[in-house]
Amino acid sequence: MDAWAANNEGRSVMSKDLNVHDVSTKTSHVNILVKNLSLTIPTPYYARSTSASLSTSDLSPGLSPYLAPSPNFTLLPQEIPLPSVDLGAAELELFSYYLSHTARSLAYDEDDLYALQVGFPNLAFRSKPLMSSILALAAVRKCHDLISQPLQRIDKSQVRHLLALADEHHRVSLRQTRADIPIANHYDHVVANAPLMVLYATANHAVRIHVEKTLDAGERTSLAPVQLHWMTLIRAAHLAYTGLLHSTKDFGFLEDFRASPPDITLNSQSTNGLVPLGENGPTPQTEQLLMPIIAATSGSALEKLRTRAQALEFAAHLKPSWESPGEDTELQACLVALEALSSIVNELFHPDQRAYTDSQQPDLEAGWAALSQLSDVSPWLRNYMARVTFSTPPKPLRRTIMWFLNRIPSEFLSIVESVLDTISTSPGSIPDEGIQCEGDVSETTRLAMDIFSHWLVLVMLLDGVWWIGGIGACELGRIVKYTRRKNFFGEFLGMETWWPRSMLNIAMEIGSQS
Structure with missing residues (x-):
């Protein structure tokens, strides 16, 4: 502690010389993360506990809790050290569950387990938002x-309580991270x-889907999956990582970086004797049959x-450029997404035809990458971020498939999400086949949804990964029912022979036999 305090005191003296522009430069790439989280979490229909609930005044009207405000940098005469995080009895129980169950279930190998079970918990005791994210994950896993x-044997009231608790901790983490x-x-x-936060988003969505399939219709109304983006x-997360990786460090801060609090020293024996679960992707049944x-x-x-x-690309070349200026950009985004999908398949x-080899991955400890702002992040965290954002090996099946989302252009994802936002998460509210699709849907939008649906077939292979x-x-089921509407895909393909729908039907048939 004395060494840490001495270093921190040194930092506080040097912080007087910093100006607003310097601090802005250092944090600009971290803003990528929260500024991309422009999402809306729906208010649950259950009562919240008074200890962690948020009042409506906490979130400005019309402003998503995921959005980071413009930073208002104020240089204090002395930098305040991070406070320690105190946990109550219920939170300690969740934290223990994270260490004994959640961390091990998320780890693919010993390096992952090292970060999840030792690195993150150590950091969390000096960061309330990080601790809140850990507790949210633990609640969802439980x-x-x-x-x-x-x-x-399912305690339905405890299921509701845990999902509410997870949501509350996640909201607290988002709000504090923004600050x-x-x-x-x-x-x-x-x-x-x-x-x-990425793990929580997918885990919460996956668990709510499981709840909807498990509980009776009358019991699941407040627990149904929601559109969390x-x-x-x-x-x-990937944009934040690559933003730091490709940014140049300002060496005017060099002494300040050296005076930073020391890295956590992780004991290599900390995870000995614990075998990670290594959830790679499919269940045995899916791997053998589907x-x-x-x-x-x-x-x-x-x-x-x-x-x-190619047919759409050819048709686009025949159109005058002024007729639909935005469509060309969207079509190019679809072509990039299609190429990414083909590469992943x-x-x-066909692993012998891999387009991306390990030799093409960045060496985070040498060369120009070591001179980026990413080099200021603790080595264990830097390496973990590289792995889980699919930037470096190993690439288990789950990371290979989910890598698609980081390789597609933002324009492509915007098209897909604009359609998904119009599809209700309640299965009973989606009109049946034969109802005319409202409004005009462009051919580019249809192509984007077709490509995305093909990728969802690959995501079905990850049924063995709990989150x-x-x-x-x-x-895919939501999209299939939605696209049954008359002529959503035009006359180009018939729904009966559409590959995503055929694979979904086969997957459902295999699942019903288990």
């Missing part, structure tokens, strides 16, 4: 374990929170998709 029991971005000595904590969260079918049919499905894209089913499993089939 809920998952509850609903995985036989139906007659922490301008503070230099919170740098590691803000970066560390990014992957935990989990895809945007995944992209936001995966071979998808592998055998994906090639012809992609060929049809390419033919459709090749990597999954992703169920998302692929659920989202």
Whole structure:
């Protein structure tokens, strides 16, 4: 502690010489994360506990809690050290559950476990938002374990309580992270929170899907899955990482960086004897039955998709440029997304034709990458961020498939999310087949949804990953029912022979046999 205090005192003296522009430069790339989290969390229909609830005054009207305000940098005469985080009895129980269950279930190998079970918890004791993210994840994991029991043993009131608690901790983390971005000595904590928020977003969505399938219709109304834009969260973490990686360090700060609080020293023996679960992707049943079918049919499905894209590209060349200026940009985004999808399919089913090799991955400890702002992040955290944002090996099946979201242009994701936002999350509210689709849907939008649906077929292979499993089939099911509306895809393809729908039907049939 004396060494840490001495270093911190040194930093406070040097902080007097900093100006507003310097601090803004140092934190600009971290803003990528929260500024991309422009999402809306729906208010649950259950009562909140008084200890963690947020009043309406906490969130400005019309402003999403995910949006970071413009930083208002104020230089204090002395930098305030990070306070320690105190936990109550219920929070300690959740924290213990995270260490014993959640962290191990999220880790793919020993390096992942090292960060999740030692690195993040150590940081969290000096960062309330990071601790809140850990507790939110623990609550969702505990809920998952509850609903995985036989139906007659499920405590429905505890399921509701855990989901409410997770939501509250997540909201607290978002609000505090937004406030922490301008503070230099919170740098590691803000970066560390990014992957935990991503895990929470997908885990919460997957667990609510599981709850909807498990509980009776009358019991699940307040627990149904909601549109959390989990895809945007995944992209936001990657953008924050790559923003830091490709930014140049201002060496005027060099002495200040050296005076930073010391890195956490992680004991290499901390995880000895604990074997990570290594949830790679499919369940044994999916791997044996569904995966071979998808592998055998994906090639012809992609060929049809390419033919459709080429037809649209040819038609676009025949149109005058002034007729639809925005459509060309959207079409190019679709072509990039299609290329990314093809690359991932090749990597999954034809590993000898991999487009991306390990030698093309950045070396984070050498060369220009070591001179970027990313070098100011603790080494263990830097390496973990590189792995989970799919920037460096290893690439288990789950990371290879989800990598698609980081390789597609933002224009493509905007098209997809604009359609998804019009599809209700309640299955019963989606009109049946034969109802005319309202408004004009462009051919580019149809192509984007076609490409996205093909990717969701691959996501169905991740049913063995607890924080992703169920998302692929659920989202594809919503799209299939929505696109049954008359002529959504035009006359180009028939719904009965549409590959995503065929794969979904096969997956449902296999699931019903288990």
